[in-house]
Amino acid sequence: MSVVVYAPASIGNVSVGFDVLGAAVSPVDGTLLGDRVLVADGGSTPFSLSCAGSFVDKLPENHEENIVFHCYLVFTRELKKRDIAVRPVSMTLEKNMPIGSGLGSSACSIVAALDALNRFHDQPLDENALLALMGEMEAQISGSLHYDNVAPCYLGGLQLMVEDEGIISQQVPCFENWFWVMAYPGIKVPTAEARAILPAQYRRQDVINHGRHLAGFIHGCYSGQPKLAANMIKDVVAEPYREKLLPGFANARKYAKEAGALATGISGSGPTLFSITDDEAVAQRVAKWLSENYVQNEEGFVHVCRLDTNGSTVTGSEL
Ligand SMILES: Nc1ncnc2c1ncn2[C@@H]1O[C@H](COP(=O)(O)OP(=O)(O)OP(=O)(O)O)[C@@H](O)[C@H]1O
Numbered sequence: 432m433s434v435v436v437y438a439p440a441s442i443g444n445v446s447v448g449f450d451v452l453g454a455a456v457s458p459v460d461g462t463l464l465g466d467r468v469l470v471a472d473g474g475s476t477p478f479s480l481s482c483a484g485s486f487v488d489k490l491p492e493n494h495e496e497n498i499v500f501h502c503y504l505v506f507t508r509e510l511k512k513r514d515i516a517v518r519p520v521s522m523t524l525e526k527n528m529p530i531g532s533g534l535g536s537s538a539c540s541i542v543a544a545l546d547a548l549n550r551f552h553d554q555p556l557d558e559n560a561l562l563a564l565m566g567e568m569e570a571q572i573s574g575s576l577h578y579d580n581v582a583p584c585y586l587g588g589l590q591l592m593v594e595d596e597g598i599i600s601q602q603v604p605c606f607e608n609w610f611w612v613m614a615y616p617g618i619k620v621p622t623a624e625a626r627a628i629l630p631a632q633y634r635r636q637d638v639i640n641h642g643r644h645l646a647g648f649i650h651g652c653y654s655g656q657p658k659l660a661a662n663m664i665k666d667v668v669a670e671p672y673r674e675k676l677l678p679g680f681a682n683a684r685k686y687a688k689e690a691g692a693l694a695t696g697i698s699g700s701g702p703t704l705f706s707i708t709d710d711e712a713v714a715q716r717v718a719k720w721l722s723e724n725y726v727q728n729e730e731g732f733v734h735v736c737r738l739d740t741n742g743s744t745v746t747g748s749e750l
């Protein structure tokens with residue numbers, strides 16, 4: 432028996448909810464924008480890991496530094512705590528996501544690995560326990576606990592972190608007709624560095640605006656007011672400080688607005704940007720412009736996406 436799990440790209444923060452809001456996305460043309468992990472019977476070897484995929488060269492050379500190995504360690508730790516037998520596993524990571532991109536690349540590997548390990552063992556951990564482990568792994572990589580990539584990547588859709596009453600994250604309704612244009616310029620911005628440049632404290636007016644924007648956005652989503660929700664997509668917490676890490680971001684946002692996009696922001700800690708529109712022609716026009724003007728090298732790409740409401744999914748038993 433073996434299982435392959437696909438985990439999609441995600442947009443941390445969605446501009447308006449620093450560390451507490453995230454959205455999973457998938458390209459409309461069916462391209463797999465996410466990592467896949469295969470877990471198969473390891474036979475007489477307790478654990479092995481091999482890696483493939485278009486971004487395999489960007490992974491740490493030592494497999495013990497790969498987050499997938501650490502996922503195996505924490506998963507087996509949890510099984511041992513519960514007196515559940517750990518099976519020998521042979522794992523393969525298909526690394527399709529650029530690292531340090533703002534697309535939740537580490538979250539893709541973490542979610543695909545833990546979901547696949549759990550399925551291979553007949554789901555001994557429930558959704559919340561597994562999500563808590565995913566958060567632990569993301570914190571190990573970025574230096575702080577935030578679920579805004581792993582939660583949408585695992586559960587799908589637009590997710591709000593409530594982190595109370597035993598609930599980590601819950602889904603918020605969003606607008607099915609929105610296109611999310613994702614543009615990765617091809618340069619790297621490490622999450623830990625993009626967090627280190629943020630202020631430790633904020634002015635009262637910024638706190639008020641942040642609360643107004645996030646509450647207004649969630650209200651717009653629940654009351655079916657797309658224009659209000661889109662107008663609320665403004666970031667006073669991270670974007671003003673991170674913009675300098677993203678060459679051409681201000682220009683790109685200006686172009687997208689003139690072209691008719693509803694909102695544009697930094698995806699996670701960047702350098703990927705997202706731009707929202709409800710008009711496919713606008714999405715294609717913005718995507719073309721971003722390909723020609725925001726992408727900096729051959730590693731960059733642009734995808735027109737929809738919200739991925741599935742989150743991580745089984746794609747079969749072979750890669
Ligand atoms: N399987 C893996 N996938 C991605 N990064 C990994 C993996 N294993 C180890 N790493 C390391 O984790 C770090 C990930 O860095 P970072 O958090 O900036 O990337 P990211 O997850 O792509 O960021 P973002 O969430 O903004 O997309 C890198 O140092 C990378 O070498």
Ligand SMILES: N[C@@H](CCO)C(=O)O
Nearest residue numbers: 443450579622699700
């Ligand atoms: N909320 C996180 C997402 C990083 O992937 C940040 O903006 O730092």
